[in-house]
Structures are given as structure tokens and as C-alpha cells.
Amino acid sequence: MQAVKFKHQHAAHCESGVMSSMLSHHGLKLSEPMVFGLSSALVFAYLPFVKLGGMPLIAYRSMPKSIIKGLQKNIGLKMKVEKFSNATRGTQRLDELLAQGHIVGAQTSVFWLPYFPEEMRFHFNAHNLMVINKTDDNYSISDPVFEHLVEADVKSLQKARFVKGVMAPKGALYYPSYVPQEIDYKKVLPKCIKKTAKTMLKTPVPIAGLKGIYFLAKHIRQLEKKGEQYSKLFLGHIIRMQEEIGTGGAGFRYIYASFLQESAELINNQELFEASKMMTATGDAWREFALLIAKSIRSKNKKVIDYLAIAEKLESVAQQEAEVYKKLLRAF
Template identity: 30%
Template sequence: MNKNSLKNSGLKIEESKMIIENLKPFDGQHCETTATGTLLRQLNIELSEPMLFGLGEGLGFIFWNMKSMNFPFIGGRIKPDVLTQNIARNLNLELTVKETSSTEKAWENVKTLINSGQIVGLKLDCFHLEYFSRPFHFAGHYAAIYGYDNDNAFLVDTKQQGRQVKTTLKSLAMARAEKGPMASKNLFYTLKLSDKKFDLKKAIPTAIKNNATEYLNPPITNIGYKGIYKTSSEIIKWFNTSKDLENDFKTTAALMEKAGTGGALFRNLYRDFLKESYDLLQIDEIKCGQEAFVEIAELWTSVVQLFEKVSHTKDFKYILQASDILKSISSKEKQAMELLGRI
């Protein structure tokens, strides 16, 4: 591709700089839907973040003690990578995912795609990203890259992280190559249209039923509704053994409500997905499920608020209150997903 054709395709090129100028950054709260949503917008597919999360069959739960974190990880979604796989399948898109252990090859592969005008999704450990104000090791983070120069990579991340951001090429290489839980070998991915159109009216019920089946059949007891119930007792152990109650529960509360890992944010997204789906399909079970998740989302926010109170007061009574609410959430989510599985 010569410079003239690059210019005509909406790209700006210099000897050591490439920016995809006709970028339409996705405005999202959750990292993987934000990155994948940005790739979709380049294909002129405009869907809301709740719709992407729902089509990604994204609702889940995990409580996990990771060696890389000083406190337990509370996750409210299915495992990394699978969300985008589900979106691509339900929208009949071609998803290409590649990994390599070579840092140099990893960058050359992405650079070649950007030079051809292709926005690329990246999987990263956000600890190394310089625009994170409170860095922590989490290797299941996603961003879309749309340009670079001699020193920096230009990314689309969540609105909490600044939306259109930059980080040095060195820091990006470290973020892509980091090892540990949820990490991949410099993973990157692209999306392309296929010769098959997608039909939301067919894709939505399929995604809902698939998500319900997955959620209701957890392989181990720290996943799904069973994991939420287990968390109700695990947080008591955590309170009694924590070496830094203030930081542990403050950080967890922020992650759960805002940063796209824990319960509250994802329940809000799933609630809104069900609302959009009911408006389109008028299926009664979807409406009942949506109403259930209105309450469930509020309960998750209550848990977050209690974690914040634990952080400020170190008072055990707030942990006991959070434990009781988690037991209730476990039961309510199980019932809601059983209902949705019958559509």
C-alpha cells in the first residue's frame, strides 16, 4: 500500500508514525467490550455495550485467590477471551486470534496490521500501562490499538481510563508479555465481516440460553451462583486474615463497581441488555429476567458500599451484612437464569 492510497483510506503516515484517523472509539465501561466494540465500529457495526455484553454471553462469577494479588479476585463475568469469541460467533464475524512468545514478532505483527488500516485488539497486564493511576497486576485487560509513533502506542481503553490514551512502546511490550493468571503470549485479535449477515432477533435468544446454561452448570464451586454463595463465607475469612483491610476492601469495591471485574457493573450491563432485548422481541421471560436483574444489580451495589464501609471503619458487622446479601444474590441469580434458560 503506497502513501497515497494510505492517505485515501483515512490513514496518516510518516516515516515512523501511523495513526488510523477515521477512528470511532467505543465509549465503554468494560475493557473487552470497549476494545471489541472499537473493532466492530470499524466494520460499521454499532451496538450498545449492554448488547455486546449480552451477545458475548458474558454474565458469570468467580471468586479466586491469586498469588499475584494480595487479596481475592472477585469477577462478575465469564473468563477472558471467550466474550469476544461469543460475540463473533453470534454476529457471524471472522475472528482471528494470534499469540507468539516473541516480543519482537508480536509488535511487528500488530504494526503490519495498523499499517494496513486495521484496528487491533490487544490483551494486556494493566500493571504496565502508564495511564493507569492505580496500577495493579491483572493480565486479563483489553485495549484496542489504532496507532503508534517512535515512542508511544495509541490505544482505546474504557472511559474510566481516559478512552483515547497512550503508553510507551516499551510499557506496551511489557504489558503484552507479562506472565501469570489470565495472561496470554502477546495475544492480539482482529474482526472481519463474513459473507453471512447476522440477525439480532435470532442471535439474542441463542446468547441468553447459552449464557444461562453455562452459568447454571459451574464446573467448580467458586464459579457461578455457587461461587457467590461460597464468597459469602470466604469474605469472613478474608476479613480475619487481611494485612491491609483499608486497601484490600477499598480496591475491591472500586474494581467491582467501576473497573469492569466484579459483580455490580456486569449486572447493570446484563440488566440493560435484557431491557433492549425485550424491547426488540417482546418475550415475557426476558422482561421478568430484566426485572430480576434490576434488584440484583442494586444488591451488588449494596455489597460494594459495605466493602467501602469495611475499608473506612474496619468494622466486622459490615462484612456480616455483605455475607447475608451475597447469599440472597446467589439464590436470586440462580432463579433468574433458570427463567431465562427457558425462553
């Protein structure tokens, strides 16, 4: 059915991976880091009052779906998104689109996807994947966080698409209705990069941007009063949000550094090259921060957790990252 043979790409993150694959399939070659950067997806946010499984929300990237939205805004892409109130109807529509030869993006829960190993199954409802084909009772799926194509039966995929709760996918399906074949990088890149730098440096609320990082550091200092069991889970949770959820390493900082490098070449800007190197170093510092936490929460570790040292490390990462954004604002 398909005019162009679909090529699966292994990516770091689900939403940026899906968009990179999908656009490449439609003739616009855009790497995952370019997708990530062009949608200004890099952020930091710490929302202690929003709890997921008893733990506060810590985000290294923007809200789910913001990559799809950001691309539409910044590069003139147009996407069609369909949601369903009836699950059977949602499955029928998916089958129709596949029969028409579409590669279809879908939002799903992670927990109910049969190809996810037990160890990776958590209740997270804003996962993204592409359905590329259906044979008998099975869908062939390109899930960017997996190395190869995977499969899911009709019943399981339907369940994963129609879970209720926070960020309920409501069966959301998406595919492009218009794909630009060229991007005016000289115009678009400065805009997207400045937006990210400004958001990180100047967001006036204490929970977002660099202020959010300092806010988290402040709460790490206060963990002493919270008891060891909770504190260890809290600290482990930070590592998970930074590394486990598919960030390309260091909470998307390496992806962003890769984006800056590619941008530097595209518009021949030496400042961006240097900013990319600085961002890589910042990523390394985030990894050191994670390592510091891991060492102190190990069950083998019998020493008292040095919350102060962890908080100070985090603050130094924030300082280092601030320099990257200042550099970026001066780059144009």
C-alpha cells in the same frame, strides 16, 4: 490510510468495549452490552485456591478472551489472532498491520502502560485496547475504559505486550477477518440468554454460578477466625473485583440488564423487559452489599465487623439473582 474514520467509544469494560468499537468500525453496530450478552460473559466464580496478590480469585465475568471467543461462536464473526515469541517481531508486525490500515486489538499488562495513572496500575495481564495509528515513536490508542484517545511510546507498549506471568499476553494482536453484517437475533438471543441462566443456576461445582456466591458467603462467615487485617483486605478485595475493574457497576449486572432491555426490543419479548428490570434491582442489591462492606472496613469504623450481616446480605442477593435466571428460562 484508514478508509473509515475510527470513532473512540468510552466503555465500561476493556474486552467488551474493544469488541463493540471494533465491530462498529467494521460496519456491525453492536453496543457494549450486546457484545457482553451475546458472548454469554456474565458469570460468578469464586476460586479460593487461585491467589492474585495474596487474594482469592473472584470473578463477575467469564475468563479473559472468552468475549472474543464467544462472539465468534455465536454470531459467526471470524477473528485473526497472532501471538509472538519475539518482542521486536511483535512490534514490527503491529506496525505492518497499522500501515495496512487495520485497527488492531492488543492484549497487554495494565501496570506498564504509561497513560494509566499511578492509582490504577496493578499487575493484571489481560487488559485489552486498540492501536489505531502510529506517528514517529508514539502509538495512538483507543482504550475503551478511558474517556478519550490516549498515547503510548513504542518501548512502553512493547513492554506491556510482552510481560511474562499469569495470563501472559505474548504480544497477542487481533483483528476481524470476517464480520457478519446481520445477526439472526430471534435465533441467537434465546440461545445466549439460556446459556447464561443455566450456567448460573445449574453449574454442578460449588465454585461457579450462584453456588459460588453462597460459597463466598460461607467464607465471609469464617473470616472472624482470620484476624482483622486479613479480613478487611479480603472484603475490600470483593468490592474491587465488583466495581473497580471496570464492570459498568455492580459486577456487570447493570450491563447485563441493559443487554436484556435491548434484546427485548430487538425480538419484541415482554418477558425480557421484566427480566431486565429484575436484573437492575439485583444490581442495586449488589451495590448495597458493597456499601455494607465499605462501611464496616473503614478505618473510622471502631465497631466489630458484623461478618454474619455481610454474608446474609450476599445470600439475599444470590436469591434475588436466581429469580432473574428462572424468569429468563421461562422467557422463550
